[in-house]
Amino acid sequence: xxxxxxxxxxxxxxxxxxxxxxxxxxxxxxxxxxxxxxxxxxxxxxxxxxxxxxxxxxxxxxxxxxxxxxxxxxxxxxxxxxxxxxxxxxxxxxxxxxxxxxxxxxxxxxxxxxxxxxxxxxxxxxxxxxxxxxxxxxxxxxxxxxxxxxxxxxxxxxxxxxxxxxxxxxxxxxxxxxxxxxxxxxxxxxxxxxxxxxxxxxxxxxxxxxxxxxxxxxxxxxxxxxxxxxxxxxxxxxxxxxxxxxxxxxxxxxxxxxxxxxxxxxxxxxxxxxxxxxxxxxxxxxxxxxxxxxxxxxxxxxxxxxxxxxxxxxxxxxxxxxxxxxxxxxxxxxxxxxxxxxxxxxxxxxxxxxxxxxxxxxxxxxxxxxxxxxxxxxxxxxxxxxxxxxxxxxxxxxxxxxxxxxxxxxxxxxxxxxxxxxxxxxxxxxxxxxxxxxxxxxxxxxxxxxxxxxxxxxxxxxxxxxxxxxxxxxxxxxxxxxxxxxxxxxxxxxxxxxxxxxxxxxxxxxxxxxxxxxxxxxxxxxxxxxxxxxxxxxxxxxxxxxxxxxxxxxxxxxxxxxxxxxxxxxxxxxxxxxxxxxxxxxxxxxxxxxxxxxxxxxxxxxxxxxxxxxxxxxxxxxxxxxxxxxxxxxxxxxxxxxxxxxxxxxxxxxxxxxxxxxxxxxxxxxxxxxxxxxxxxxxxxxxxxxxxxxxxxxxxxxxxxxxxxxxxxxxxxxxxxxxxxxxxxxxxxxxxxxxxxxxxxx
Numbered sequence: 001x002x003x004x005x006x007x008x009x010x011x012x013x014x015x016x017x018x019x020x021x022x023x024x025x026x027x028x029x030x031x032x033x034x035x036x037x038x039x040x041x042x043x044x045x046x047x048x049x050x051x052x053x054x055x056x057x058x059x060x061x062x063x064x065x066x067x068x069x070x071x072x073x074x075x076x077x078x079x080x081x082x083x084x085x086x087x088x089x090x091x092x093x094x095x096x097x098x099x100x101x102x103x104x105x106x107x108x109x110x111x112x113x114x115x116x117x118x119x120x121x122x123x124x125x126x127x128x129x130x131x132x133x134x135x136x137x138x139x140x141x142x143x144x145x146x147x148x149x150x151x152x153x154x155x156x157x158x159x160x161x162x163x164x165x166x167x168x169x170x171x172x173x174x175x176x177x178x179x180x181x182x183x184x185x186x187x188x189x190x191x192x193x194x195x196x197x198x199x200x201x202x203x204x205x206x207x208x209x210x211x212x213x214x215x216x217x218x219x220x221x222x223x224x225x226x227x228x229x230x231x232x233x234x235x236x237x238x239x240x241x242x243x244x245x246x247x248x249x250x251x252x253x254x255x256x257x258x259x260x261x262x263x264x265x266x267x268x269x270x271x272x273x274x275x276x277x278x279x280x281x282x283x284x285x286x287x288x289x290x291x292x293x294x295x296x297x298x299x300x301x302x303x304x305x306x307x308x309x310x311x312x313x314x315x316x317x318x319x320x321x322x323x324x325x326x327x328x329x330x331x332x333x334x335x336x337x338x339x340x341x342x343x344x345x346x347x348x349x350x351x352x353x354x355x356x357x358x359x360x361x362x363x364x365x366x367x368x369x370x371x372x373x374x375x376x377x378x379x380x381x382x383x384x385x386x387x388x389x390x391x392x393x394x395x396x397x398x399x400x401x402x403x404x405x406x407x408x409x410x411x412x413x414x415x416x417x418x419x420x421x422x423x424x425x426x427x428x429x430x431x432x433x434x435x436x437x438x439x440x441x442x443x444x445x446x447x448x449x450x451x452x453x454x455x456x457x458x459x460x461x462x463x464x465x466x467x468x469x470x471x472x473x474x475x476x477x478x479x480x481x482x483x484x485x486x487x488x489x490x491x492x493x494x495x496x497x498x499x500x501x502x503x504x505x506x507x508x509x510x511x512x513x514x515x516x517x518x519x520x521x522x523x524x525x526x527x528x529x530x531x532x533x534x535x536x537x538x539x540x541x542x543x544x545x546x547x548x549x550x551x552x553x554x555x556x557x558x559x560x561x562x563x564x565x566x567x568x569x570x571x572x573x574x575x576x577x578x579x580x581x582x583x584x585x586x587x588x589x590x591x592x593x594x595x596x597x598x599x600x601x602x603x604x605x606x607x608x609x610x611x612x613x614x615x616x617x618x619x620x621x622x623x624x625x626x627x628x629x630x631x632x633x634x635x636x637x638x639x640x641x642x643x644x645x646x647x648x649x650x651x652x653x654x655x656x657x658x659x660x661x662x663x664x665x666x667x668x669x670x671x672x673x674x675x676x677x678x679x680x681x682x683x684x685x686x687x688x689x690x691x692x693x694x695x696x697x698x699x700x701x702x703x704x705x706x707x708x709x710x711x712x713x714x715x716x717x718x719x720x721x722x723x724x725x726x727x728x729x730x731x732x733x734x735x736x737x738x739x740x741x742x743x744x745x746x
């Protein structure tokens with residue numbers, strides 16, 4: 001099972017541009033509440049109406065909550081099935097297509113992006129089972145990744161090719177997957193149109209034939225979890241349609257026996273299943289059995305790092321549906337455990353309890369008392385423990401030092417031994433098989449594509465695995481620099497910068513500043529072939545590692561969450577100021593980009609400091625979090641954002657609500673919002689509300705556009721051409737806003 005990403009299964013998309021991502025970051029100033037006066041509707045003559053955009057109607061909605069008065073003239077846009085909003089978004093999208101289509105240079109940029117991006121082949125998301133390696137591969141010139149298997153002898157076979165599974169004008173993508181412990185069967189998830197809500201299918205690996213077992217309503221990152229017999233598995237299922245406005249409430253773990261009708265599958269865990277282990281409505285229940293063990297691990301979590309952990313012997317699993325499995329709770333959220341694995345008779349856990357940089361502890365399964373836990377890998381002052389995988393011979397532990405990966409082999413009960421890496425980069429994939437020795441890992445950097453290496457358990461050294469990426473993108477003229485910007489409260493904020501070696505430091509070059517800052521996610525080095533199209537034009541690409549991420553441990557995350565969210569916004573502004581002061585760019589050439597939770601960051605940055613940026617792209621952004629509980633995947637975000645139904649939660653969420661901080665009479669940068677119609681992670685109506693308000697009130701005369709994609713969701717599962725087309729539109733928009741003579745609007 002893909003336990004590495006399991007407990008962040010509902011994290012919003014983290015991607016800093018380029019190819020489609022593999023499935024799966026002083027106290028805030030007082031803000032004056034919005035006045036309840038109605039907002040004037042935009043008209044066709046408004047300076048922001050650049051392509052005949054339809055003005056959005058307004059409603060007189062004003063409310064006072066916990067002493068804060070809020071005007072919400074576009075509240076009518078809310079709702080999962082809103083025909084009027086859909087029509088408005090499509091009209092906006094049509095205008096945007098016409099506008100970007102008139103930008104000279106856009107088509108040539110798209111061709112260059114596509115030539116570079118399509119030249120790249122990639123391998124990622126690897127699992128080891130039964131002597132076989134399973135992974136996703138996308139070849140040069142291909143649109144979607146395939147699911148493949150590599151036999152122990154080195155032969156590779158395609159198991160699932162989604163290009164052959166399209167349904168009409170909707171493409172199909174492979175989301176999660178899980179091989180059985182012996183590697184003979186594989187359960188894999190298919191999603192339609194980038195929506196991520198998937199079906200589980202089961203295939204015989206040797207023959208490539210699908211079994212009749214098909215299970216609906218699976219969130220795309222939640223793969224099956226096989227029982228040791230290889231004939232049954234657990235799965236986590238979304239609530240039935242209509243059961244909740246948010247189908248991620250009241251999810252259930254069920255047990256499926258191969259060949260048995262799905263209607264007979266028994267619920268094992270859930271908010272309405274028994275009382276032995278209480279599950280809250282918004283918690284995501286997941287069951288795992290590590291190969292070679294006979295213990296169940298129950299993970300209860302969501303869009304946050306910490307999990308509740310419980311264990312029970314497999315022999316005592318209640319298969320009746322009454323929910324009477326004798327669970328023993330090992331960790332509550334307050335124990336700050338992020339992940340857990342079983343080896344032998346002990347449970348091993350990664351935790352940040354009293355250890356901001358994390359530590360690994362263990363307890364005996366028969367008496368799992370955290371107060372008596374044994375420290376297996378202690379916290380280090382300069383290294384953050386990011387992940388550990390369990391092999392037969394050892395735990396393999398990945399740490400982060402200064403934004404770069406380090407790898408350790410830790411024999412069970414023994415002393416950590418460092419594994420020399422081939423170069424300074426990032427390990428994005430670390431695969432182990434609990435039934436076999438050794439490990440396999442991938443490594444990449446900002447300027448080098450991915451290679452896989454095998455760790456020899458006996459020698460403790462790494463050797464090339466013969467599974468590598470290819471690309472024609474030549475980064476030999478590109479420099480990757482790591483510097484620090486100083487935030488408004490004096491905090492040193494890491495800033496990664498990519499630019500040509502001969503960049504003139506005169507402020508004349510366009511720059512993109514990217515940020516995320518949510519869930520403790522770290523923005524680590526990643527290679528993008530298509531990103532070179534921006535850099536080779538003399539552009540700068542920078543990543544601001546704001547508070548709210550995990551680049552400096554748990555304390556860094558906490559200092560950018562809830563009532564501290566504006567710290568991350570000021571960090572982002574400080575990074576922009578650094579680029580300007582050091583003349584890598586200027587305010588008239590600087591563009592901001594934020595995706596998903598990064599939309600909250602960038603949305604507040606452009607509403608707090610509109611003078612700092614020439615343009616911005618907010619992609620599938622969380623820009624109206626005060627209304628998050630009205631959206632799909634909303635209740636799941638309370639631990640990250642705060643609960644807007646409480647006074648403290650509402651006030652902290654209000655501070656980070658970009659929509660509510662769009663004010664009349666302000667000269668805003670040019671903004672292009674991008675959204676997938678099938679998005680189930682962030683409600684498209686958030687984008688609609690903020691775009692409509694900015695179009696109505698901005699005085700800059702700069703365009704405020706909405707780009708939509710009818711065959712996409714949150715960006716996960718999109719085809720490469722979809723990604724390159726969006727990137728071409730956004731980058732062309734940025735270059736036009738920066739006054740590039742090759743990118744002018746005809």
